Amino acid sequence: xxxxxxxxxxxxxxxxxxxxxxxxxxxxxxxxxxxxxxxxxxxxxxxxxxxxxxxxxxxxxxxxxxxxxxxxxxxxxxxxxxxxxxxxxxxxxxxxxxxxxxxxxxxxxxxxxxxxxxxxxxxxxxxxxxxxxxxxxxxxxxxxxxxxxxxxxxxxxxxxxxxxxxxxxxxxxxxxxxxxxxxxxxxxxxxxxxxxxxxxxxxxxxxxxxxxxxxxxxxxxxxxxxxxxxxxxxxxx
Amino acid sequence: xxxxxxxxxxxxxxxxxxxxxxxxxxxxxxxxxxxxxxxxxxxxxxxxxxxxxxxxxxxxxxxxxxxxxxxxxxxxxxxxxxxxxxxxxxxxxxxxxxxxxxxxxxxxxxxxxxxxxxxxxxxxxxxxxxxxxxxxxxxxxxxxxxxxxxxxxxxxxxxxxxxxxxxxxxxxxxxxxxxxxxxxxxxxxxxxxxxxxxxxxxxxxxxxxxxxxxxxxxxxxxxxxxxxxxxxxxxxxxxxxxxxxxxxxxxxxxxxxxxxxxxxxxxxxxxxxxxxxxxxxxxxxxxxxxxxxxxxxxxxxxxxxxxxxxxxxxxxxxxxxxxxxxxxxxxxxxxxxxxxxxxxxxxxxxxxxxxxxxxxxxxxxxxxxxxxxxxxxxxxxxxxxxxxxxxxxxxxxxxxxxxxxxxxxxxxxxxxxxxxxxxxxxxxxxxxxxxxxxxxxxxxxxxxxxxxxxxxxx
Numbered sequence: 002x003x004x005x006x007x008x009x010x011x012x013x014x015x016x017x018x019x020x021x022x023x024x025x026x027x028x029x030x031x032x033x034x035x036x037x038x039x040x041x042x043x044x045x046x047x048x049x050x051x052x053x054x055x056x057x058x059x060x061x062x063x064x065x066x067x068x069x070x071x072x073x074x075x076x077x078x079x080x081x082x083x084x085x086x087x088x089x090x091x092x093x094x095x096x097x098x099x100x101x102x103x104x105x106x107x108x109x110x111x112x113x114x115x116x117x118x119x120x121x122x123x124x125x126x127x128x129x130x131x132x133x134x135x136x137x138x139x140x141x142x143x144x145x146x147x148x149x150x151x152x153x154x155x156x157x158x159x160x161x162x163x164x165x166x167x168x169x170x171x172x173x174x175x176x177x178x179x180x181x182x183x184x185x186x187x188x189x190x191x192x193x194x195x196x197x198x199x200x201x202x203x204x205x206x207x208x209x210x211x212x213x214x215x216x217x218x219x220x221x222x223x224x225x226x227x228x229x230x231x232x233x234x235x236x237x238x
Numbered sequence: 239x240x241x242x243x244x245x246x247x248x249x250x251x252x253x254x255x256x257x258x259x260x261x262x263x264x265x266x267x268x269x270x271x272x273x274x275x276x277x278x279x280x281x282x283x284x285x286x287x288x289x290x291x292x293x294x295x296x297x298x299x300x301x302x303x304x305x306x307x308x309x310x311x312x313x314x315x316x317x318x319x320x321x322x323x324x325x326x327x328x329x330x331x332x333x334x335x336x337x338x339x340x341x342x343x344x345x346x347x348x349x350x351x352x353x354x355x356x357x358x359x360x361x362x363x364x365x366x367x368x369x370x371x372x373x374x375x376x377x378x379x380x381x382x383x384x385x386x387x388x389x390x391x392x393x394x395x396x397x398x399x400x401x402x403x404x405x406x407x408x409x410x411x412x413x414x415x416x417x418x419x420x421x422x423x424x425x426x427x428x429x430x431x432x433x434x435x436x437x438x439x440x441x442x443x444x445x446x447x448x449x450x451x452x453x454x455x456x457x458x459x460x461x462x463x464x465x466x467x468x469x470x471x472x473x474x475x476x477x478x479x480x481x482x483x484x485x486x487x488x489x490x491x492x493x494x495x496x497x498x499x500x501x502x503x504x505x506x507x508x509x510x511x512x513x514x515x516x517x518x519x520x521x522x523x524x525x526x527x528x529x530x531x532x533x534x535x536x537x538x539x540x541x542x543x544x545x546x547x548x549x550x551x552x553x554x555x556x557x558x559x560x561x562x563x564x565x566x567x568x569x570x571x572x573x574x575x576x577x578x579x580x581x582x583x584x585x586x587x588x589x590x591x592x593x594x595x596x597x598x599x600x601x602x603x604x605x606x607x608x609x610x611x612x613x614x615x616x617x618x619x620x621x622x623x624x625x626x627x628x629x630x631x632x633x634x635x636x637x638x639x640x641x642x643x644x645x646x647x648x649x650x651x652x653x654x655x656x657x658x659x660x661x662x663x664x665x666x667x668x669x670x671x672x673x674x675x676x677x678x679x680x681x682x683x684x685x686x687x688x689x690x691x692x693x694x695x696x
Contacts, residue, residue, distance in 0.1 A: 080271070081271075083271070083272075083273060088275060089272075090279070092281070095280065095281050095283075095592055096278045096279065096280060096281065097278060097279040097281055097477060098274050098275075098278050098279075099274070099275040099276065099278070099279065100272045100273060100274050100275055101272070101273050101275050102271055102272045103271040103272070103273075104271050105271065140271075143271065190271070198475070198486055198545075199279065199475060199476065199477065199484045199485075199486050200279070200479060200482075200484050200521075201520055201521035201522070201547075202521045202522065203275055203276060204275070206522070
């Protein structure tokens with residue numbers, strides 16, 4: 002399903018007429034679709050994400066390396082892992098049900114990054130790193146309030162860029178999303194009076210957590226260099 | 239002239255973003271955020287034991303304060319090597335050098351009241367009196383037994399009853415013989431009575447004496463602010479989950495010195511009792527609270543334990559929960575296992591085991607079988623009657639098919655008599671006594687057995 006949609010997107014993007022000389026700009030824009038494998042201590046289920054990045058090439062460096070700077074943005078909607086939080090008890094007459102409770106959260110990550118790519122023909126390996134913030138929006142209905150928190154993050158990773166044409170390419174990318182000041186307890190959707198006070202060990206102990214977590218993000222990136230038709234040498238700034 | 243086509247490119251880029259988002263959404267978990275976890279808990283409706291009978295007794299003090307008569311009732315049986323001991327304590331003596339506690343001995347009279355039936359509707363009570371030499375002989379007790387201890391000043395080796403303020407009854411494994419000293423906050427004894435109302439002055443001539451009084455069941459210390467009469471069980475909730483029983487107690491009062499809490503399952507129909515064990519602190523600590531009467535620990539306040547638990551497993555105990563009718567939390571002397579059927583058992587919390595335990599865990603059994611014909615006649619339509627074995631009252635009826643097979647799909651556990659009535663006949667030609675027993679299912683619940691029978695018709 003996902004691959005079919007991607008192919009359709011690629012066809013749409015590749016449908017531009019190619020009549021005149023293509024003059025590429027110095028911006029490279031990438032749209033990401035991928036999967037985030039969260040650190041076990043994050044208490045979040047793996048979730049797909051979409052993203053957008055833009056890199057402005059500063060120019061060539063020795064050995065064919067190209068340095069660029071730009072922005073990065075990604076959004077996902079992971080669900081918390083119910084087994085990492087207290088079990089709640091639901092009393093119905095002479096029976097009490099034990100339940101795990103999760104919530105869907107919205108995760109935005111945004112920041113600036115620098116990219117170093119190496120021109121080696123149609124295939125360009127690249128490395129990047131940057132920093133910024135992540136914002137997590139909790140489920141307003143379950144928390145009975147609009148709650149969110151913003152904390153610093155850092156990213157670092159690399160990938161391979163396959164150029165399809167002068168302006169279009171695909172990238173396979175992996176990166177480490179390093180979340181700082183992470184507090185798993187903020188994601189606990191349970192309230193104290195509803196927590197199980199009888200069995201206590203209906204679930205194994207939760208995974209170890211930390212305030213600094215490393216999450217792995219893998220994505221397929223459709224990269225596009227905005228361009229114009231014109232005479233050679235009249236590049237956009 | 240430079241030709242830009244930004245609109246088309248941006249549209250294509252937007253489409254790619256939308257499609258990417260849609261693809262991501264396809265993978266999103268749309269399940270509800272709450273999921274039931276394993277077996278439900280079948281609740282126990284726990285409450286204070288209304289008929290709890292605590293140890294008690296009374297004392298009388300002669301007018302000249304040289305004779306003390308102590309009567310003790312309803313003492314629970316003690317484990318081997320344990321004894322009851324009576325002490326006199328002076329709560330005004332709190333310095334670090336002077337003795338303030340003295341063991342007492344004297345003449346002990348034991349009266350045992352026995353009920354003897356005369357006719358079906360009436361009985362007489364007889365009382366047997368025994369005399370022994372010391373209070374330390376008291377090792378067993380029940381509601382029909384009264385111990386009376388008479389102490390005179392001469393028993394105190396030159397000391398005087400009037401020099402003390404309280405009588406303490408304790409449980410001990412090592413009898414105290416010599417006078418000693420209690421610290422201000424040392425928990426001591428389980429029965430206490432005060433006979434001297436000290437004025438707080440060094441002179442005892444201005445103190446007043448109560449000539450009689452009753453014992454209080456609870457913990458006693460020299461420091462009056464930390465004394466704690468036993469008052470009640472706090473709150474509790476519990477239930478059965480699969481083959482486990484869990485009961486959580488909140489603010490359970492500390493047992494008096496020498497006592498501990500223990501839980502039992504009781505079957506009032508058969509008298510069977512199974513001891514579930516003593517209490518522990520909640521998971522994950524699970525510290526034993528067997529010494530909760532005297533130990534200190536972070537899990538308690540000065541007077542109560544914040545939270546405690548009873549956890550037991552049916553497989554480990556070799557029982558099926560629905561074989562019992564009652565859950566009971568008892569206060570028993572440490573080291574013993576006072577059976578709940580004992581008249582002097584101290585019930586603190588009880589609960590009836592709910593019907594749901596047996597009705598939800600016990601699947602009914604089945605009775606199936608075959609009817610054969612001795613003459614080769616058709617067995618089709620043979621009537622099978624499952625009846626009460628005592629009254630012969632028909633409970634279930636089925637018919638055999640062309641091959642003689644029959645089936646009673648839902649048969650409760652129990653004993654039955656099965657009759658086969660040939661087609662066209664009004665009287666059974668064969669019968670069999672059967673018992674649908676209870677067996678243990680793979681999930682730990684008890685289920686009815688399947689019984690197979692062969693009956694003959696002429």
